[in-house]
Amino acid sequence: MLTTDNEQYPVQGAGLGLRRSMMGEELSPGAVDFLEVAPENWIGVGGRFGRWFRGYTERFPFVIHGLSLSIGSPAPLDLELVKSIKQFMRRHNIRCYSEHLSYCSDHGHLYDLLPIPFTSEAVRYVAGRIRQVQDVLEQRIAMENVSYYAAPGREMSELEFLNAVLEEADCDLLLDVNNIYVNAINHRYDPLDFLYGLPAERIRYAHVAGHFDEADDLKVDTHGAPVIDPVWQLLERAYEHFGPIPTLLERDFNIPPLPELLEEVSLIRQRQANTVAEPLHVCR
Known part of the structure; x- marks a missing residue:
């Protein structure tokens, strides 16, 4: 496991999203450094799944x-959900x-992640x-930069909007590298300009994932394929700029056997170990 002395990170090294389909395949602490789940999929779950998760x-x-x-x-806001979390x-x-x-709801769940208008309001x-x-949880949360396919009512750039929210809310950032790549293609901006414009001191950890190529100029964030070379290269630029951020591999669809996923996790580790830049040390 690669470690840094930057205390802003809640975890270290290379992680993997834990899915129920992995039940029956044993993960050892040496295979991955940390795991991630969606709380909605596990709150209140008992029986064999609950014991497995525990x-x-x-x-x-x-x-x-x-x-x-x-x-x-x-x-x-669903404050009962927040209390359960x-x-x-x-x-x-x-x-x-x-x-x-x-956002993903109004009077009911919409089963998709829809873009918030990039406006001051x-x-x-x-x-x-x-x-x-954050007041209910009594701790800070991290917001993820998301993929989006339209920008209704836009008054500012995606980067300006994201940074303004982080500052105004005084919250942290989950850095999704694949989403930067997807959005950069779909909305025609330089992914490095976006990456380097993010506040290093707010990053808690990173996501990396695969996507679907609908066309040369249209990428769809699916988490259903292996990570491609340009996304790996963007992750390397992130490590050079910010240091070896703890990074998690997401895979939600077309999930391959666990050994294949662990091969991708090992690619994260290799890139973290090869980072030549010194991590940014931030006082919180």
Whole structure:
């Protein structure tokens, strides 16, 4: 496991998203350094799945990445969900809670991650809701830069909007490298300009994943394929700029056998070990 002395990170090294389909395949602490799940998929789960999950949370550092907070929704926040997540984190010693900077509900769940308008009004609205969640949890949360395919009512760039929300809410960042690549292609901007414009001191950990090529100028974020070379290269640039950020491999569809996933996890480790830049040391 590669470690850094930067205390801003809740975990270290290379991680993997734990999925129920992996039940029956044993993961050893030497294979991955940390694991991630969506809390909505595990809150209240008992029986053999609950025991299996508990066995992992007792042996591995865990982070959670939510699916249904819907931070940009016009509907009221689901504070009962937030309270359940707080209890879940305490029960399983979860190191960090992250969510998507998007929305997925109004009067009901929409089963997709929809873009928040890049406006000053939306910054204030979303930041207020993030602060409310942090107050209930009694800790900071990390918001993920998301993929999006339209920018309705746009008044500022994606980077300006993201940075404004992080600053106004005083929250942290889950850096999704694949989403930067996908958005850079779809919306025609330089991914390095976006990457280097992010606040290093707010990064908690990173995601890397595969996507679907609909066309040369249209990429769809699916988490259903291996990571491609340009995304690996962008991750390397992130390590050179920020240091070897803890990084998790996401795979949600077309999940291959565990040995294949662990091969990709090992590629993260190799790139972390080959990082030549010194990590940025940030006082929190």
